[in-house]
Amino acid sequence: MGEEEERDPQRLKRIAAAAYDYDNDPRWAEYWSNVVIPPHMAARSDVVDHFKRKFYQRFIIFCWFSVALVNTMKIYVFSAVHAKLKREKKIEKRKQAKAREAAIKRALDLGEEAKKKVPRTIENTREVDETVCRPDDEELFAGNDADEFSQVLKQQVTPKILITTNRFNSTRGPAFIQELLSVIPNAHYHKRGTYELKKIVEYAKNKDFTSVVVVHSNRREPDALLIINLPDGPTAHFKLSKLVLRKDIKNHGNPTDHKPELVLNNFTTRLGHRVGRYIFETKEKKDDSKDKAAKSKNVPQEKMIVRLQECGPRFTLKLRNLQHGTFDSKGGEYEWVHKPEMDTSRRRFFL
Incomplete structure (x- = not known):
């Protein structure tokens, strides 16, 4: 009551x-x-x-x-x-689509090439950068044979990666490192402990590692990657964001023992060309086109259906700075440093 x-x-x-x-x-x-x-x-x-x-x-x-x-x-x-x-906009959109289809049909009837509308993307609307590499830039491509990454890219040295963390690890840090170990060939994890990073770099040099990757964490979440090329640098500091582990990816696949192929698109500036060579590992391709042609004569053509599955982890990297030599927070010289005043537009890219 x-x-x-x-x-x-x-x-x-x-x-x-x-x-x-x-x-x-x-x-x-x-x-x-x-x-x-x-x-x-x-x-x-x-x-x-x-x-x-x-x-x-x-x-x-x-x-x-x-x-x-x-x-x-x-x-x-x-x-x-x-x-x-909303209805009016939808009707207008349908009219425009019908007009485009009619124009394409008329062009095909007349034997002309149909003009297709190119969609606007971030890549094709990016601001013009004077540092964009040109295909005829002989000076740039001639320096590729003498830079710090030429021995690895020419497969004169086998890549060997040491992965470690900062002194205060995070909750998702071990899971993230475990997934990196599963997708990066010849990668090894070493616990950071109380060692200074310079001592870890010296240890990696003595053990013939080609790179050191430091997973930095803040507030119990991985937020940065420090990649140190050995033996003489450079050192790249990336901001890490939007991390999604494999278990959180819907219908994810599982990595295999095959060497992964790394695809880099739109690394067109001089800085992007250098960073692309920094993180890119390739295999020497043999000219076996004649052997393939000879074999294809005796092998019937078959249809192949390829389905791609994301293995993870999924994350976004943004370059913060590129430093000469190995890691030196006090006396190191920097090739490039990102500053807040440089972010004047979302269509401006530095790589």
């Missing part, structure tokens, strides 16, 4: 009406002056409370209901206008 009384709407209205500040509401004074009752009844508190409740119901609750009704009508009108504009 007690709970039902507390939830009684009439009782709640009476309580709200009794708690209302009538003295500071000028409408109450005007309303009470227009009430015609005998003087002896006007002095009774129950009569005054009765008229206060009537005033509260008429001027307070009704006004609140009117405002709520107006707001509801505004929302309804806005929704109707929005739906109408």
Whole structure:
């Protein structure tokens, strides 16, 4: 019974009406002056409370209901206008699609090449950069044979990666490192412990490692990668974001023992060319086109259906700085450093 009384709407209205500040509401004074009752009844508190409740119901609750009704009508009108504009936009889009199809059909009937609309993407709308590499830049490509990555890219040295962490590891750090070990060939994990990074670099040099990868964590989450090329650098610091582990990827695949193929697109600037060579490992390709042609004469053609599955981990890297030599936080010289004032547009790329 007690709970039902507390939830009684009439009782709640009476309580709200009794708690209302009538003295500071000028409408109450005007309303009470227009009430015609005998003087002896006007002095009774129950009569005054009765008229206060009537005033509260008429001027307070009704006004609140009117405002709520107006707001509801505004929302309804806005929704109707929005739906109408959406329908008109959809109809216009269909008309444009039909016009394009008709233009393509006319061009094919006339034997002309149909002009297809190129969709706008971030890549083809990027701002013009004066450091973009040109195919005829002989100076740039001649330096590839003498840079720090030429021995690995020519397969004169077998890549060997040492992966470690900062001193304070995160919750998802071990799982992330485990997945890196499964997709990067010839990668080895070494616990950081209390060793300084410079000592780890010296240890990696003595053990013939070609790179050191440091997974940095902040607030129990991996947030950066430090990649040190050995023996003489350079050192790249990447911001890591949007990390999705393999278990969180829907319908994920599992890595195999095959060497992964790394695809780099739109690394077109001089900095991008250098960073691309920094993280790219390739295999020497033999010219076996004649053998394949000879074999294909005796092998019937078959259709192959290839389905790709994402193995993970999935993450985004953004270059923060590129440093000469191995890691040196105090006296190191930097080739390139990202600064906040450089982010003037989303269509500006540095790689």
